[in-house]
Amino acid sequence: MHSSKLSTKPGVCTLLHMSPAVCAAAIKTAQQSGLSLQDWLDHRVSYAMSDNDVMVEFGLDAVAPWSLAAAELFVQVANSAPHALQGRWALLYERVNLDRSLWREPKQMVGEIEDGAEVFEPYISLLKLRAAWPRLCATVFCL
Known part of the structure; x- marks a missing residue:
């Protein structure tokens, strides 16, 4: 063994x-x-822990919170109103917040800001989050 x-x-x-x-x-x-x-392994463990018929038929992406639709909704809420997240969703946001590789930080020139252009703030990248979504959900929702 x-x-x-x-x-x-x-x-x-x-x-x-x-x-x-x-x-x-x-x-x-x-x-x-x-x-x-x-x-x-994260996918398989998440799959095994679910006893949902939809999950068995369509796989991991069909059931919340593991679904990619949940990931997209999470990104929208986390980027616009992170204070609205509660419970495990707030814990998930804290984990995402600590993993700066999931964030996109737009570059801006000082002259643009001085000229009155809107200041760009960092935001969660949906593409990067999708790649890490099974791992993140496993650490937060499979406790």
Whole structure:
């Protein structure tokens, strides 16, 4: 029996025991789907935890909060009114807020600002968030 150690954030460690055959199959399937092993495992764990018939029929993207539609709504609310997020959604926002790689920070020249142009503020990038969405949902909603 081999063990695989996945590290998500400093201070958080997941130890997963797998047989060599299962480990090889997981790595192969993750590569075929174009995901890292950690992302693929996040998808599979999220899928296994749901007993929803829609989830079984259409997969991970069909059920909130894991769905990409939920990700799009989250980005809209988080970028315009983050104070409106409550409960686990507020926790999710805090995690996104700490991961600056998910943010887009538009560049602006000082002269433009001095000339009265609107000041651009950083915002959450939907494309970057979509890539991290399964991992983020797994850490917040699968506690």
